[in-house]
Amino acid sequence: MNELINTFSERKDELLTAIFEHLAISLSALLIAIVIAIPLAILLSQRKKLAEVVLQITSILQTIPSLALLGLLIPFVGIGTVPALIALVVYALLPIFQNTYIGLAEIDPSIEEAADAFGMSRMRKLMRVELPMAMPVIISGVRTALVLIIGTATLAALIGAGGLGTFILLGIDRNDPNLTLIGAISSALLAIIFSTLIRFLQNRSGKVTLVALGVICLSIGGIFFAQNNSIGSETVTIAGKLGSEPDILINMYKEVIKDEDSSINVELKPNFGKTSFLFSAVKSDQIDIYPEFTGTVLESLVKVPKSTPDDLSPEKTYQEANKLLDSQFDMRLLKPMDYENTYALAMKKSEAEKRGITKISQLQAQQDQLKAGFTLEFIDRQDGYRGIQDKYGVKLSSVQSMEPALRYQAINNGDVDVIDAYSTDSEIKQYDLVTLEDDLHLFPPYQGAPLMKKEFADEHPKVVKALNRLAGKITEDQMIEMNYLVNVKKEQPAKVAHDFLVKEKIIGEEK
Template identity: 50%
Template sequence: MLNDLLHLVTTHTNDIVVALEEHILLSLAAILIAAVIAVPLAISLMNHRRAGEVVLQIAGVIQTIPSLAVLGVLIPFVGIGTIPAIIALVLYAIMPIFQNTYAGLTEIDDNLLEAAEAFGFSRRFKLFKIQLPLAMPMILSGLRIAMVMIIGTATLAALIGGGGLGSFIMIGIQTNDNAQLLLGAILSALLALVFSWLIKLIGRLSLKKMGILVAVFFVLLGGYFGGKAFMQPKGQITVAGKLGGEPEILINMYKDLIEADNPRLDVQLKPDFGGTTFIYKAVKSGDVDIYPEFTGTVLQNLIKGKTVSHQPKKAYQDAKEALDKQANLAYLPPMRYQNTYALAVRQSDAKKYNLKTTSDLAKMSPQLTAGFDHDFYELKDSYPGIKKAYQLQFKDVKSMSSSLRYKALANGQIDVTDAYTTDPQLKADKLVTLVDDKNYFPPFQGAPLVRKDILTKYPSVKKSLLRLKDKVTNQDMIDMNYQVTVEHKSADKVARQYLEKHDLLK
């Protein structure tokens, strides 16, 4: 495990630096905004106990709402990416900062305040020379609690394209890659420790110096985000991909092809942008211009009222027409490979029982034990449906986590499992996917889903992406996924190597 972790660090240094930068900026922006809201609010309510208690209750209720639910509520109003992530983090950080500041200010000995009044000190003098200095240990404690909470919760920003270290954690969970999962978790923990230590150091400064430091941070953050927006070139398009190695390979192909035809066009990549729903909404809202989507996913999840044809050409045409009519989006021709469901067995069993098709498996199924992912096992159009279509009668069927099923198959605990036909584990564990000879599973061909205004504004984009039509076989995709997921090679290098090998680049 340690070797895998070190290899990941050395081969993905640039990705790690970018993720750290995104995570730090998200966390800093959230803690500063939350502090600017919570501390003045606590000061204004310290002499109004009933109102203070009401605010405490409201802040407490907000914290009980699951963070994913908060992100989901924000998306229709503020879109996807950094902004909803910061808003959600601020909402979660207000409670500990307000609570500690309010407690610190209201628990000061009344005798001290009465003495200050007896000396004729002004409210301003009492606040800045007596109350805030005495409450400062509690305020700093609230800031440290909020900072740790923010850094941990910020990992969920990866689900909505907010970036950060959560990308490594999400990919690690999805691909059962413990090295990536540990990398994201360890770096998040280290960030929390570092920021906690920095807040402790800041606590030694005077109130005046603290105020100057906060103002400097706001100016720097504003300058960073403002400069980033200002410096964006006019000829820029955004290409995003879902979580995982395969989408990252595809978007790097898109980038190389587009920029090769139009060097003045700057293609910004957003890998690990999130799930299907998030990225589709981002395209419709204009936050993303292009992303690779599968024909079966379009028909099953994105478009209402469409049945899924089991003929690849018909499925693509249906998806294309539906996207055009219902979402005003263009769907360019797909690549050759299919990333659909299949049943997989060990190579040794395929030879032993002469298994080539799912029909062959049906004959031998009473002698074999199957283990399926929970969703595949339960959904009607997955195992229950294919069981009926092929008359499968396994000796035993187990439902298990998707991350465990390949290990169980490799270790001989089960004999059959469900697989996606481009999974890198097929190559890593020397597995055989059986041909779906009755075409039970619908086609899942990857194709570029593009905003129409991009094709109008930059006609060369369509020409560039059409080079991938009918290219990339299943074996090609398995090999590339293996290089990225198992060997931890850079997705951009793997994508470019394929394009150059097949003479797709100018």
Template identity: 60%
Template sequence: MTEIGQTLIERRTDLIQALLQHIQISLLALVIAMFIAIPLAIAVTNHHKLAEFFLQVAGVLQTIPSLALLGLLIPIVGIGNVPATIALVIYAILPIFQNTYLGITNIDPSLKEAAEAFGMSRWQKLFRIELPLAMPEIIAGVRNALVLIIGTATLAALIGAGGLGTFILLGINRNNSALTLIGAVAAALLAIAFSWLIGVLQRVKLRYSLTALALIVVGSLGYSGYTAYQNAQPTITIAGKLGSEPDILINMYRDLIKQDNPQAKVVLKSNFGQTSFLLNALKSEQIDIYPEFTGTVLEGLVKLPAGQTVPHSANKTYQLAQNLLQQQEQLTYLKPMAYNNTYAVIVTKKFAQQYQLKTISDLARVENKITAGFDLEFMDRQDGYKGLQKKYGLTFKTKSMDPSLRYEAIQRGSVNLIDGYSTDSEIRRYHLVALKDDRQLFPYYQGAPLMRAETAQKYPQIVKSLNKLHGKITDAQMRQMNYDVNVKKKSAATVARQYLMKHHLLRGK
């Protein structure tokens, strides 16, 4: 409880921001779903076959896994609030449409006949008889939809849309149960609060319900408009992948940019997702800069010329990555830092000693005893598991898992081999062994800022600021910084600033 209280105090500003983002995206999705589902349900009340068809379609859409739906939307509409909102709207349509349709069609037919006998028009009958009688059922559908939206909206953090999911992801990634619990409890309390509020609307008169719903609409659209206006202002958006290391780097980028240009508006999007998410966001101008590694560029972002192989030289790897990014993607790759955050194949010290494992080649002796836990990106990369199969001739039982869960899995004995990075703090924390890459499968992985060419041309001062990190940060220094964040629970911003000041890259204030 003490740790949770301390975390709440330290991150209260971040929590409020995440809460507002969560409310914004949830209400916006609810409003759009209501505008689609309620009129559509009213329109098909006298067309039962058509209504059944729409119910079936909405039901099928709701069965699509949320991650799969987000993955399908990203190539079409990019990353951020738009795909998250679309996905939430799709999930919310069914309960609203279904309850509206049933609420109207289940009204006692004698009441409708009486309305017709009094000479009411179709619209008079709808607004004076049908909607007032069906309103409790409609609001119940809205209530169910909103609770569903608030719970599902935690996944929006995976694609850079923010919200309370950022706390959950950050907690899982850093093995910080306090952060995970804060995010989960906050989302649950938010769902309970809005469910209670809408429940109140079920018990009041129609005009009050409509007034409250109108206020929700106006408030949601107004806040979304204000946010869009704010985002339209000149801003440098810097994003990072999942993990403490990218979080440290993007904070360094911000501090260096702000020092040289105090008036610059810099926005950070930490734990933005996998490589493909960030590259798509960069190319679609949703972000301006993110730290990328030279080996990742050559193995996953560009096409190597015919006959070209990945060099086993740090400088040649960077030069080739820089040239191909410029030629193929029109992206500017700034100068790299010193440390080499290459892939590592990791086992426990006990397992290594038991079978005398020192190199990756040694795993051939114990293939049948291995159950590996790899993240999805490593599973599908030529410098990952595919490379282990091709270059080392290794094939063993594998489980795919989120990067943040690998170390926990090997600690619990669920797996006995995992992928990781050479600068991971967990190697030191859990006394693990990174096996030597004796056949040089893994290329050099030096981190450097990646940005669009037009951004580099428009803001030459930013290029100059970020190039101050060229040749800085050793392997040992990065491992220590990761350890400070993941184990000592220091904030990435604090660790980044301390390094910059200690090495005279940032002036003290």
């Protein structure tokens, strides 16, 4: 409990920002869903067959897994707040439309006849009789939708839309249950508070409830929009993948840029998501820079000519990656750092010694006895498990897909025997693991470097000059130690990044 309180105290400012982002996304989505669903239900209340069709469509939409829906939206609207809003609106439509339709359809026909007998017009009857009688059912649907939205909005963090999901993802990634609990508890409390608020308002007046919700949604949404569209000097947006290492690197990028020119505004978006999300964000100008690896560029992002050799040196890998990014996407990869964060297979040191396994090729003899926990990305990559099957002939008896941090917990608990890892992961040291020798050289060189559009690089020479200070810097041991400080010693990535840059005299001491 003390650790939870300490974590809350240290992160209260970040938590407040995340709560505000979460509310802005959730309430904006609710307002949009209300504007769509209620008028549509009113329009179709006298058209039963058509209403049934719409109910079926909204029901089907709600069965689509949220991650799948976000993945389907990214190619069309990019990443960030827009796809998150669309997904949340889709999930909110069913309860609001269904309850509005049912509330109107179940009004006693004798009351309808009485209204007609008094000579009420269609609109007057709707506003004075039907909606007031249906309002309790409608508001119930709004409450259900709001609770659903607030819970689902945690996934918005996966595509860079912020919110309380950032705490949950960060907690999972860094094996810190306190961060996960803070995010989960805060999300649950928001759902309870706003559900109670709607119920309180519902007892007063249905119209008052809808008006109050509209005012709250517009107020929070307006402030959120204003904060994210501030007028002034241009902002350089730097994002990072999930994990401590990208978080450290983007803080280094920010520090060297600010050291080069303090007038440049730099916004960081940590834990932004997977490789494909970040690459799409650069293409669509939603972010300007993110740290990428030379091997990942060749394996996942560009089309590599068949004539390209498989065993390129680190320097040749960088040159080829940069050339193909330029020709295919008009992008530029700056000069890489010294260390390589290449893929590796890892086992518990004690288990590897007991089985006599030091190389990947030795897995084949015991493949029927070994269970693996791999990330989804590793399972699907040619320089991952696909390549291990093709090049090494290794097909393990059980392969489970896991989030990056969970696979370390799994191997530490003995649930799996082999996991994929990155060569600079702090968990290798933390859990006493050993990486197996890639004796057939499957994994290409992976050197980290800033990736950006060529146009951005040409227009921001000071940014490029600043980032090039990191070229050829940071050894593998230094990166492992920095990851260890963040993941195990719980130091802040910004502090770790700053201390390293000062120690290595890449930036000056604080004035």
